[in-house]
Amino acid sequence: MERLVIEGGNRLTGSVRVHGSKNAALPILAAVVMAKEETIIHDVPNLDDIAVMLDILRSLGARVTRNKSDVIVDSSTIHTTNVPDYLMRLMRSSIFLMGPLLARFGSVRISKPGGCSIGTRPIDLHLKGLELLGANIVERHGFIECQASQLQGASIFLDFPSVGATENLMMAAVLAKGETIIGNAAREPEIRDLAALLTQLGARIRGAGEDTIVIEGVNELHGGEYQVSPDRIVAGTLMIAASITGGHVQLRNVRPMDLTAVTTKLREAGVQVTGLHDILDIKRTGPLHAVERIQTSPYPGFPTDLQAPFMSLLTMAQGVSVISETIFEDRFQHVSELQRMGASIKVDIRTAFIRGVTELTGAIVEATDLRAGAALAIAGLAAEGSTILERVHHIDRGYEGFELQLRELGAHIRRVRETGKDASVSADA
Numbered sequence: 001m002e003r004l005v006i007e008g009g010n011r012l013t014g015s016v017r018v019h020g021s022k023n024a025a026l027p028i029l030a031a032v033v034m035a036k037e038e039t040i041i042h043d044v045p046n047l048d049d050i051a052v053m054l055d056i057l058r059s060l061g062a063r064v065t066r067n068k069s070d071v072i073v074d075s076s077t078i079h080t081t082n083v084p085d086y087l088m089r090l091m092r093s094s095i096f097l098m099g100p101l102l103a104r105f106g107s108v109r110i111s112k113p114g115g116c117s118i119g120t121r122p123i124d125l126h127l128k129g130l131e132l133l134g135a136n137i138v139e140r141h142g143f144i145e146c147q148a149s150q151l152q153g154a155s156i157f158l159d160f161p162s163v164g165a166t167e168n169l170m171m172a173a174v175l176a177k178g179e180t181i182i183g184n185a186a187r188e189p190e191i192r193d194l195a196a197l198l199t200q201l202g203a204r205i206r207g208a209g210e211d212t213i214v215i216e217g218v219n220e221l222h223g224g225e226y227q228v229s230p231d232r233i234v235a236g237t238l239m240i241a242a243s244i245t246g247g248h249v250q251l252r253n254v255r256p257m258d259l260t261a262v263t264t265k266l267r268e269a270g271v272q273v274t275g276l277h278d279i280l281d282i283k284r285t286g287p288l289h290a291v292e293r294i295q296t297s298p299y300p301g302f303p304t305d306l307q308a309p310f311m312s313l314l315t316m317a318q319g320v321s322v323i324s325e326t327i328f329e330d331r332f333q334h335v336s337e338l339q340r341m342g343a344s345i346k347v348d349i350r351t352a353f354i355r356g357v358t359e360l361t362g363a364i365v366e367a368t369d370l371r372a373g374a375a376l377a378i379a380g381l382a383a384e385g386s387t388i389l390e391r392v393h394h395i396d397r398g399y400e401g402f403e404l405q406l407r408e409l410g411a412h413i414r415r416v417r418e419t420g421k422d423a424s425v426s427a428d429a
């Protein structure tokens with residue numbers, strides 16, 4: 001087990017490049033199982049979730065090569081459509097294999113996916129949509145078996161604009177016969193990325209990034225090459241980290257338009273944010289102000305994945321801020337850990353009231369999920385004294401070289417192996 005030790009109080013300054021997006025790369029790597037030739041994907045981040053996805057592809061028989069951030073997948077050698085249970089359980093995104101494998105091979109056997117403990121995360125919308133495309137789905141002995149010799153285009157209206165369901169169904173529909181219309185589709189930038197990759201491989205898709213997506217089925221997909229877009233959640237995390245320390249940071253390889261909701265709230269908090277082409281400049285000189293209302297919602301709303309990091313920032317803002325989490329029912333697990341550091345937060349069901357304090361103090365805290373971990377590290381950067389952040393493996397699911405990037409910006413943060421002894425703030429710092 002590893003932990004991060006953070007000495008708070010340093011202003012972040014300088015410039016770092018944001019790596020490729022986890023949430024774009026994961027469905028893209030699943031989609032390439034439909035290609036009959038080699039596909040090359042550039043800027044694939046080196047993350048634990050990506051490693052699991054590559055292991056799944058290998059377990060199916062695909063030939064996978066990784067050279068730094070380039071991944072080459074040859075799916076012509078796939079010989080099974082049974083995804084091993086132990087790999088399915090390692091992350092939520094394993095569900096992305098369902099649509100593409102079914103579409104190309106006519107059958108798939110998976111178990112329920114794992115993932116962060118932020119809510120129940122059902123997959124009913126994925127299953128209902130696949131049934132509308134003609135799949136026969138049977139759930140037994142903990143496995144989900146789907147069959148369809150040929151998927152048929154259909155009109156699907158999602159009860160909720162689920163990102164994963166939109167992606168899974170879009171992938172399945174690419175090889176279905178005829179036209180598929182997905183209504184109330186998710187509009188996240190990662191949907192556009194996936195559609196762009198699929199189009200490179202020969203798919204015919206209109207409307208990705210809008211609330212109605214139309215897919216004209218094709219007989220097969222060929223190989224191709226694609227560059228993954230920058231990770232907007234990593235960019236947002238670094239923007240918040242710079243802001244809490246009163247720093248001045250430039251982020252390279254970003255798409256400022258994808259971060260409008262976050263930029264708006266940072267400006268409300270008193271942070272200067274300027275975007276030019278693929279660079280964002282973040283600077284704070286004055287005090288942090290409370291933000292009256294943040295409500296997480298599907299894109300272009302405020303992203304749930306930045307709710308926890310933003311809460312860390314608001315713990316030090318003058319006044320009372322209010323954050324409502326509407327996407328996941330259990331995504332306030334960072335609150336009790338922030339309270340250990342001196343934050344003043346009250347939670348009423350799915351709304352948190354944050355009264356800004358003048359000082360956070362370093363403490364031993366635990367990452368309960370990926371973004372909660374990032375949030376606690378951010379709080380540690382501004383806290384007086386040392387913070388010891390345990391269960392760092394959560395952070396490694398979504399941030400490549402997390403502490404290295406922060407160190408590049410001047411943070412005092414290092415990774416240490418747990419020794420088995422009781423952790424002591426003063427001894428480790």
Ligand SMILES: CC(=O)N[C@H]1[C@@H](OP(=O)(O)OP(=O)(O)OC[C@H]2O[C@@H](n3ccc(=O)[nH]c3=O)[C@H](O)[C@@H]2O)O[C@H](CO)[C@@H](O)[C@@H]1O
Nearest residue numbers: 023093121122123124125126162163164165304305327328
């Ligand atoms: C790999 C990836 O891209 N992960 C992102 C994706 O997750 P993911 O695709 O899992 O998130 P969804 O948009 O599907 O989930 C949103 C809400 O819909 C519910 N739901 C979803 C599917 C379903 O079949 N039934 C159902 O009820 C979920 O429980 C949740 O309450 O979008 C989330 C919301 O922006 C982000 O937090 C995740 O980082």
Ligand SMILES: C=C(OP(=O)(O)O)C(=O)O
Nearest residue numbers: 092093115116305370371
């Ligand atoms: C919840 C997240 O990811 P996933 O859907 O992969 O669990 C996240 O990236 O914050």
